[in-house]
Amino acid sequence: MKVSVTTPVWGCSVDNLIGIAKLAEDSPVEALLSPEVPPYSALANAQIFAEYTKETKVGTWISNIYLRHPVMCAAEAMTIQELTGGRLLLGLGVSHKPVNSRLGIEMGDPIESMRDYVISVRSYLDGSSDQISLKRKVAPVPIYIAGLTERTAELAGEIADGLMPYLASADHLKKLRSCVDKGRSSGNLDSEFTMTTGLPSFISDDLDLAVESAIKGLSGYARLPFYQRVLKLSGYEDIVKSIEDGMNPAEALTPELVSDLALVGPIGKCKETLAKFAEAGADMPIITPNPVGKQSPLEVMEKIIEVIK
16 A cells, blocks of 8 residues: 655644655655645645655645646646656645635636646646647656545546545545546546545544544634535534534544544554555545644654554
């Protein structure tokens, strides 16, 4: 099983990024990926990873399509692809309406925006664009798109090389996989498709503290409409309804929910959860690090590597 890891969602210092990259290079980690939460750029972070690795794949999880013109996304991706000798994974997503609205961004139809963006980026990468030629030859860049719903999964199968869901249950992941297959049959891509799933991690021998950290760490996501939707699709309608009715997410989320959707607790328990998602169809689970107690970013990375081994 291939397993990838992200850096902390809310960012960390360049020194920590370099340290995490070095740990990834000396481990079974398939790819090291960067989230994108301002003021951190996922592509800039991926370039840092590239400079401190030789074998580990690097990439984005995910870059917000509304923050970059597709020609610049393609140009930046080409630089990293050339620097790494073909190790880049380009993950693209639409972020969230509350986030984009604060920046004055009107999302329109996010699925159609994603379709147009991916087609544009791919045309700049492969030289088929009739707008402008970037005049650079690099290895093909696999494009993954973030998606939580069956409609997005079908789009990914049609136009992308991978799907990046997050906080999806194993059962929902199976549904997404079938939609990917449907989309693949209607598209014209012949590349290998990679089904991923994002798994937040809260790894500690102290199970109670790990569960407490998971509930606290995931409560912010439960306020966002897109993640409320995936939680409903994953069988947690009652919990989402209570949040929509005004309940604090930190009080609404349960130990059962976080243990179902995340890696929570001791190494052995986390290995079992990881295996569950692999059996559900995840070709490449993507672990997102979260501290339990006073764990540093490097200590969290070391725990994740223990789970993967």
